[in-house]
Every structure is written in structure tokens, then in C-alpha cells.
Amino acid sequence: MRAPIGPFDHAVPAPDCLAELVPPVAEALAGWSADVPADQVLYVDTDPAIADTAAFVAHYGQDLLGRSANCVVVAARRGGATTLAACLVPSAGRVDVNGTVRRHLGARKVSFAPMDTAVELTGMEYGGITPLGLPGGWPLLIDPVVADMPYVLVGSGRRRGKLIAPGRLFTQLPGAELVPGLAP
Template sequence: MRAPIGEFDAVRPAAEALDLLVTPVADAVRGWGGDVPAEQLIHVDTDPQWADTATFVEHYGQDILEQSANCVVVAGKRGGESTLAACLVLSSTRVDVNGVVRRQLGSRKASFAPMDTATGETGMEYGGITPIGLPAHWQLLVDAAVVDLPYVLIGSGSRRGKLIVPGKAFAGLPNAVVLEGLGVA
């Protein structure tokens, strides 16, 4: 099997790579019910040392950057209460935490969640957090530019491996909200 983007040695449908996925991601793939068929979710096995975007692009090619997205966990605070959510933006952009995210969450203040909170709440590894398999009650804020791509390279829940998913699939994930301008240059 050949990946729809990038050049990878080990490529297979994500449903055939459940043993390489962390539990919440494997469960989400196993129970996939989105508009995009599960067979279009692809797993590529990659070396964990190349998991971070900059080193990944350096190792696998600059063209990957325009077709990849990062998922980050944010915390919105209002009146002593904190709300966690995830944001998915193109890797070439950054999340507009103090503008779009803060307004969408109805928070007075928004910031990136601490690493321990992000990994503990998601059951995923830092550097591999993905929008597939997030806690059911979380909002998933997705930049419209991600949804517009034919395929997007994202984390797989661990530092080993990535998922390649049709962009339109993200709009159909639980609690997904597609927003213009979530990712800024």
C-alpha cells in the first residue's frame, strides 16, 4: 500500500495497526462511524525520534509540512472553572489561543494546557496527540484550512507513527467545530 501523501516504508489501514495505537485512538478507529470510510484512515509507521514537526519535516521532506496538522490541548478559564478542548491547525500555523479559542470557549483566559494535563486527560503521548480518540465531552476546534485538504498527516496518539486522514473527516468527529482563522501565520 502507498500513502496518499509522503514517502513512507510501512503503510497500512489504521484498522490493521491497532496494536501500534494507544487505547483511546485504537478504540476510536475500531468504532469509527464517520462519513469517511474507516479504510481511508491510514497509519504510517515512523521513528519516534522524528515525531516533532520540525524534525519530522527535516527527515521526511519539506512538502509534508503543507499537508500536516498539529493537535494541541488548550484550557479555557472562567470564574474558577477550567474547560479543556483540542485545536487542530495546519503545522505551518499556530493556534489563535487568545482570540478565536478564547471566544469559542466563552473563557476570560485561554492557554495551552500543561503537558501532564494534556497527556493525562487524553491517554496519549506528548508529541503525538491526535483529534481521533479525544475525551467524548471535549470540543474539537478545527481550522477550516485543515478540512479543505484532501489528506492530512496528524499524530497517532503516540510518538511512533502518524495517521493520514482525509481533511473532511475532521468536521465529522464528535464535538468538532470548524472555524475560520483558528490557525494564524
């Protein structure tokens, strides 16, 4: 099947290729119970050497920049407590960590989580973190622009491969919250 966005001639429903995904993502898809069917999540095989946004769009097409989103892990601190959260924003934007995220999470300070922490706690590869299969209890802050996209290209949990899904699907994930101004 051809992917609904991008130059990908071979897209596979993600539930049909769970072995290609990291365990947390495969488990999230296997246990799927949202309104948008899991088979609307598509997997496309991509080169892991160009997983980062700039290299990816340079290779696969600049039009994907406006059709893709990045999922980043942040650490919010208040007092002695640290809360981890994920933010899903358009790839062309940047997460407003010190403004919108800090206020939304009620934190004194917010920063991007250290790579080792993000990788260890998500069970995903750095550069491929996706909102599907995040640890239970984590807030998933979503920029409304992403939720409004007909289809969104995101990481697959690994540097190899990407997922393509309707934007509204992400609002149905555990802990999902629409946060206007997340990526101004």
C-alpha cells in the same frame, strides 16, 4: 500500500493495526460510524525521535509541512471553571489562543494545557496527540484549512507513527467544530 502523501512506501489501514495505537485511538477506530470509512485512516510507522514538526519535515520532506496538522490541547478558564478543548491547525500555523480560541470558548483566559494534564486526560503521548479518540465532551476546534486538505498527516496518539486521513474526516469526529481564523 503507498501513502497518498509523503515518502511512505508502507501505509496500512489503521483499523488493521489497532495494536500499534494507544487505546483511545484504537477504540475510536474500532467503533467508527462516520461517513468517511475508517479504513481511509492510514498508519505509517515513523521514528519517534523526530516526531516534532520541525525535525519531522526536515527528515521526511518540507512538502509535508503544508500537508500536516498539529493537535494541541488548550485550557480555557472563566471564573473558577476550566474547560479543556483540542485545536487542529495546519502545522505551519499557530493556534490563536488569546484571540479566536478565547472568544469561541467564551473564556476569560486560554492557555496551552500542561503536558501532564494533556497526556493523562487523552491517554496519548505528548508530541503525538491526535484528534481521534479525544475524551468525550471535549470541543474539537478545526481550522477550515485542515478540513479542506485532500489528505492530512497527524499524530497517531504516540510519538512513533503518524496517521494520514482525508481532511473532511476530522469534521465528523465527536465535538468537531470548524472555526475560521483558528490559525491565522
